[in-house]
Amino acid sequence: MAKAATVKSNVQFIHTPSGDDLAVLPRTEYDRLVALAGEAKEDAAASRIVRNSTRALKEGREVVLPKSVADRLADGGNAVRVIREWRGMIQGELAVAVGISQNYLSEIETGRRKGPAELQKKIARALGVPMDLLIE
Known part of the structure; x- marks a missing residue:
């Protein structure tokens, strides 16, 4: 001692x-x-x-991201696409999980569409991240 x-x-x-x-x-x-x-x-x-x-x-209000994911987001990568790929999901899986077409999801990921707040909440829940992580 x-x-x-x-x-x-x-x-x-x-x-x-x-x-x-x-x-x-x-x-x-x-x-x-x-x-x-x-x-x-x-x-x-x-x-x-x-x-x-x-x-x-x-409580799921924060998430720990790998550096590679954080770097992609910091470089301007679309948050939905980056998080979806990090989670190992294909577009079709996420689209079905949130009840939209794969084409609609593609437009969200390319920035052509944003989607209503309720859809963004569904996407955040399906990806297991806080909604504010998806908002640019």
């Missing part, structure tokens, strides 16, 4: 006439404590971000 490091401190305690106990410490010790408090605050914020992201992943 590791032994805790001891920190030598030159803290003075003063008892005031009003009954308060005050700690007086060297500026370097004060600065060290402020820095430690800042690090603890950053750690807590990072932990909160991780918890929120983990919850969003479990």
Whole structure:
């Protein structure tokens, strides 16, 4: 078991006439404590971000994409096509899953048509991604 490091401190305690106990410490010790408090605050914020992201992943509000998929999307690839191909689906499968023709889906993937919001929700559900991932 590791032994805790001891920190030598030159803290003075003063008892005031009003009954308060005050700690007086060297500026370097004060600065060290402020820095430690800042690090603890950053750690807590990072932990909160991780918890929120983990919850969003479990609830299906976020999805982890491989770098190659993210790169294709960043390069302007059609989100429906890129995600469909990543999921290993052919156009016909996705079209049937959302109740449209393969031709209509092709027009969505080429950008000639957008489709109503309800259809976009169906596509997102069929692809297992949040709808906002499909919206440009």
